[in-house]
Amino acid sequence: MNRQSKILRFFMEMKPCDVCCLDEVQYMHFGAYVCGACSAFFRRSIAEYKSYKCGKENKCNVTKELRNSCRACRLKRCFDNYETLAVLVD
Ligand SMILES: [Zn+2]
Ligand SMILES: [Zn+2]
Numbered sequence: 001m002n003r004q005s006k007i008l009r010f011f012m013e014m015k016p017c018d019v020c021c022l023d024e025v026q027y028m029h030f031g032a033y034v035c036g037a038c039s040a041f042f043r044r045s046i047a048e049y050k051s052y053k054c055g056k057e058n059k060c061n062v063t064k065e066l067r068n069s070c071r072a073c074r075l076k077r078c079f080d081n082y083e084t085l086a087v088l089v090d
Contacts, residue, residue, distance in 0.1 A: 018081040019074060020062055032081040042078040045071065 014024045015033045019042075023035035034042070045052070054060060054072035062074050 019077045022063065034078070034081065038074070038078065041071075041074065045075050045078070 017023045017035035018032045019038040025033050025035045052072035060070040060073035
């Protein structure tokens with residue numbers, strides 16, 4: 001397989017979002033498979049992430065229904081998947 005077809009295959013691959021587990025994503029954002037909504041959420045949240053609090057000890061399941069209800073857990077999953085960025089923000 002030549003280099004170009006490898007790259008093409010890489011971009012064609014669809015995986016569920018690493019954060020909300022539901023939306024299929026075609027591209028990698030920040031080195032992880034993350035849907036556009038979670039990617040935008042992460043960028044918006046970096047500045048104020050310390051003010052997010054979870055009522056369930058950061059153990060919520062982040063699903064499509066929950067992803068707008070617990071910002072703390074959703075952001076935690078973002079950090080789990082964005083190791084490089086998490087280091088930068090700390
Ligand atoms: Zn997502
Ligand atoms: Zn939570």
